[in-house]
Amino acid sequence: MSETNMAAPTKGRIDVRNxxxxxxxxxxxxxxxxxxxxxxxxxxxxxxxxxxxxGKSTLLNAVAGFxxxxxxGVAVDDEPVDGPGADRGMVFxxxxxxxxxxxxxxxxxxxxxxxxxxxxxxxxxxxxxxxAGLTAFEKKYPDSLSGGMKQRVGIVRALATGxxxxxxxxxxxxxxxxxxxxxxxxxxxxxxxLKISVLFVTHDIDExxxxxxxxxxxxxxxxxxxxxxxxPLERPRHQSMMMSSEFLGLRRGLMSLIREESIKAMGGExxxxxxxxxxxxxxxxxxxxxx
Amino acid sequence: xxxxxxRIEQQASEPEPAVQQPPPDAIEPAINPxxxxxxxxxxxxxxxxxxxxxxVGAISLALFLLSWHLLTKxxxxxxxxxxxxxxxxxVYESLTRAVHDHKFFMxxxxxxxxxLLGFSLAAxxxxxxxxxxxxxxxAHEILFPIAEILRPIPAIAWVPMSIMLWPTNEQSxxxxxxxxxxxxxxxxxxxxxxxxxxxxxxxxxxLGAREASIFREVYFPASLPHIFTGLTVGMGxxxxxxxxxxxxxxxxxxxxxxxxxxxxxxxxxxxxxxxxIGVLGLGSxxxxxxxxxxxxxWNRT
Numbered sequence: 178m179s180e181t182n183m184a185a186p187t188k189g190r191i192d193v194r195n196x197x198x199x200x201x202x203x204x205x206x207x208x209x210x211x212x213x214x215x216x217x218x219x220x221x222x223x224x225x226x227x228x229x230x231x232g233k234s235t236l237l238n239a240v241a242g243f244x245x246x247x248x249x250g251v252a253v254d255d256e257p258v259d260g261p262g263a264d265r266g267m268v269f270x271x272x273x274x275x276x277x278x279x280x281x282x283x284x285x286x287x288x289x290x291x292x293x294x295x296x297x298x299x300x301x302x303x304x305x306x307x308x309a310g311l312t313a314f315e316k317k318y319p320d321s322l323s324g325g326m327k328q329r330v331g332i333v334r335a336l337a338t339g340x341x342x343x344x345x346x347x348x349x350x351x352x353x354x355x356x357x358x359x360x361x362x363x364x365x366x367x368x369x370x371l372k373i374s375v376l377f378v379t380h381d382i383d384e385x386x387x388x389x390x391x392x393x394x395x396x397x398x399x400x401x402x403x404x405x406x407x408x409p410l411e412r413p414r415h416q417s418m419m420m421s422s423e424f425l426g427l428r429r430g431l432m433s434l435i436r437e438e439s440i441k442a443m444g445g446e447x448x449x450x451x452x453x454x455x456x457x458x459x460x461x462x463x464x465x466x467x468x
Numbered sequence: 469x470x471x472x473x474x475r476i477e478q479q480a481s482e483p484e485p486a487v488q489q490p491p492p493d494a495i496e497p498a499i500n501p502x503x504x505x506x507x508x509x510x511x512x513x514x515x516x517x518x519x520x521x522x523x524v525g526a527i528s529l530a531l532f533l534l535s536w537h538l539l540t541k542x543x544x545x546x547x548x549x550x551x552x553x554x555x556x557x558x559v560y561e562s563l564t565r566a567v568h569d570h571k572f573f574m575x576x577x578x579x580x581x582x583x584l585l586g587f588s589l590a591a592x593x594x595x596x597x598x599x600x601x602x603x604x605x606x607a608h609e610i611l612f613p614i615a616e617i618l619r620p621i622p623a624i625a626w627v628p629m630s631i632m633l634w635p636t637n638e639q640s641x642x643x644x645x646x647x648x649x650x651x652x653x654x655x656x657x658x659x660x661x662x663x664x665x666x667x668x669x670x671x672x673x674x675l676g677a678r679e680a681s682i683f684r685e686v687y688f689p690a691s692l693p694h695i696f697t698g699l700t701v702g703m704g705x706x707x708x709x710x711x712x713x714x715x716x717x718x719x720x721x722x723x724x725x726x727x728x729x730x731x732x733x734x735x736x737x738x739x740x741x742x743x744x745i746g747v748l749g750l751g752s753x754x755x756x757x758x759x760x761x762x763x764x765x766w767n768r769t
Contacts (some may be wrong), residue, residue: 193766243670263676273671277689277766286685318766324507 189341189374190254191240195246198235200282208399209235212249215393215402216340217374222365223421224377224385224429225393228439232400233378239348240376241267253342263287266335267372269345269387272327274319280330281306281315287338305333308370314339328362334365349384351366357381358416361388365414380430386424387414397441469647519671554736560738566651572725576744579616579710579722582638585705586645594653595695595704601654602661623648623709627716641713641721648709649702656698660691693767696760703756707749722748 196213199206210232217223225233238244239251242261244357251258253265261267273398284302293301309329319327328348335343345364349357367389368375379385385392386408394404406428410418418424502684533556540555554562566572601608622643630640630647655710664687672686714723726741762766 241670241674243673261670265674265675267671267674269669269671271665273665273667275668275671275686275689277692277764286672286677288529290676290678290681320766334675336515350489 185218186372186374189217189219189467190255191215191217191342191374191376192252192255192460193236193240193249196236196239196246196248196251198232198239198244199247207246211399213395213402214249217407218375219374220372222375222388222390223370223393224379224389224391225395226379226382226385227395227400227403228386228397228435229380231395231397231438231447233395234346235400237344237376237378240267240342241344249296259386263290263338264341266338266340268328268331268345268348270345270350272319272324272326272331272351274330274334276319279316279318280311280322283330284334286334290370291338292443305337307430308367310334324352325360327449328352329361332364334370336373341375342376343364344370345375345377347379348377349381352382357384361438362416364388365412369413382428383419383434386427387419392431392462394431395438397438403438406431418434475564485616488533499667536762552721552735554739558736559739561741562734564735566740575720575725577750578720580748582642582645582710582714583703583706583713583722583748585708586642588651589642590646590649590702590706591699594650594698595657598695599652599683599688599700600637600656602658602691603683604666605726609671615651617653623705624712624716627713630713637717637719641710641718644713645706649706651706652701653695653698656694656701657691660694660698662685663694665692672692689764693760694763696756700753703752704749708743712744748751754758 193213193215196210197208197209198393198467213232215223215225215236225236227233229351235244239246240253241256242258251350258265274280274284278286279427281302285298287303303312303315305392306315309328309332311329311333314322331348332343332345348364349360352360358390361384377385377388379433387409389397392406392407392408393402395401396403406427410421410423411428492565499755537556539550540553544550597611601611626647627640631637634640634643639702668686668690669682670680677685694719710721711723714721715727718724722741722744726738726745729737729741
């Protein structure tokens with residue numbers, strides 16, 4: 178590829194300012210996310226990691242426009258987000274392909290909603306499917322595809338409308354480890370070619386480091402931003418980098434951050450002693466005897 | 469606005485490695501006896517379960533006919549009385565007579581027409597109603613209580629009311645057929661709407677779909693499998709209701725034919741009418757299933 182079109186992208190800046198979201202329950206409002214501020218620069222790849230239930234998906238859904246913040250605001254390119262729209266492509270953890278549409282029809286869906294005529298839709302879909310190595314499967318229905326393929330189609334479908342930003346909600350969570358690594362590679366390739374801003378939610382620390390320019394780490398509920406870590410690893414990135422001391426150092430740092438929060442998220446008085454076998458001492462008896 | 473798709477297209481002019489290969493058997497001659505033999509062998513082993521079912525089913529049917537024959541031949545009386553029950557042979561004889569009788573044909577055609585009218589009306593009204601009730605809360609809140617009260621009333625219980633409501637006998641019979649299939653279709657459509665995966669709705673919104681498109685492209689196709697379940701069940705209940713209505717208030721139709729045969733002491737015709745109803749019911753259900761397979765090519769399991 179030529180290096181001439183490396184001009185910095187100017188569109189696709191995400192701003193989340195003092196974001197807060199609470200639910201009303203009988204016991205009163207519960208804060209899911211509290212005073213979280215993040216941003217994604219145009220063309221940047223940013224991940225959010227955190228223990229489960231910390232509100233990282235909530236944050237992403239607010240950027241997508243599915244949830245309205247109770248405090249603060251979300252804006253993309255200085256335009257406040259008000260409901261979902263095609264300028265923000267989204268990839269879900271559950272594959273979310275339309276089962277009644279073929280692979281190609283799925284990819285064409287966004288363009289059909291834009292009222293593009295059939296021939297240009299067809300051309301765009303074929304180009305994108307070719308890019309993702311899915312040409313041979315364009316006439317298949319999603320049910321006959323593997324998980325990795327489905328998610329490739331999901332990414333391609335989200336990109337087809339030419340969104341300013343791409344939002345991914347644990348997109349590879351349901352895939353096996355080998356497929357996940359390949360999918361990460363494919364995603365980085367597409368991201369580098371399209372120069373699109375990406376906001377990526379995951380609980381997998383390796384994945385976050387391997388893919389991102391920057392990683393936000395969230396606290397346990399109510400979720401806030403605990404740390405922001407810049408990943409200085411050079412690009413293009415390769416599988417082998419995951420063994421480098423630089424990578425492992427980043428990993429160690431993030432691990433300890435997350436570990437604290439995961440223990441908090443599990444609630445109660447879990448301490449390190451409890452984690453070493455949950456303080457169970459059976460005095461040599463079997464469990465059945467004790468009970 | 470420059471779309472991502474167009475941007476990629478410019479870069480993609482460099483040749484991409486083609487994944488597609490020519491099908492390997494395109495070069496070989498079309499018919500090759502050895503290939504045909506392996507093909508047949510594979511087909512047989514792949515369809516072994518189905519063939520077995522056909523084989524066992526045929527034996528089972530033959531045994532059923534045989535026991536029917538024996539029970540009527542020896543006029544068995546053991547709790548139930550087979551004294552007056554027609555034998556398979558006499559029913560067959562009655563069938564050969566009936567196929568040349570245009571009156572029998574008219575009974576069948578008239579029943580089919582009533583089903584077609586009543587069932588089609590039910591489908592045309594219940595499916596859109598179910599979709600609207602599933603999508604709009606207010607419509608659901610208004611209509612659901614009425615539907616819940618009317619639903620448990622069997623269509624046959626509507627016969628007197630129906631005779632009062634409609635000026636002609638024909639209309640009231642079609643109305644009863646309509647009622648029979650209406651509620652199964654409505655309830656199943658509603659059920660389908662309630663099971664639509666919200667992630668798919670959100671995915672469509674992220675791709676720029678608005679209300680009308682979401683309805684057409686997501687809610688409707690997602691509910692289709694349940695709509696077809698409703699249509700199949702509705703078709704069954706339509707026949708049940710029709711036959712009952714014809715026996716009570718009809719002058720024509722296969723249900724009336726069966727009842728009339730009893731009054732006129734033409735016992736073989738009773739069994740003929742019954743078998744005819746069974747075959748018609750089976751045929752119309754398979755018609756709906758076939759239509760479903762045609763409309764939902766993704767749903768082949």
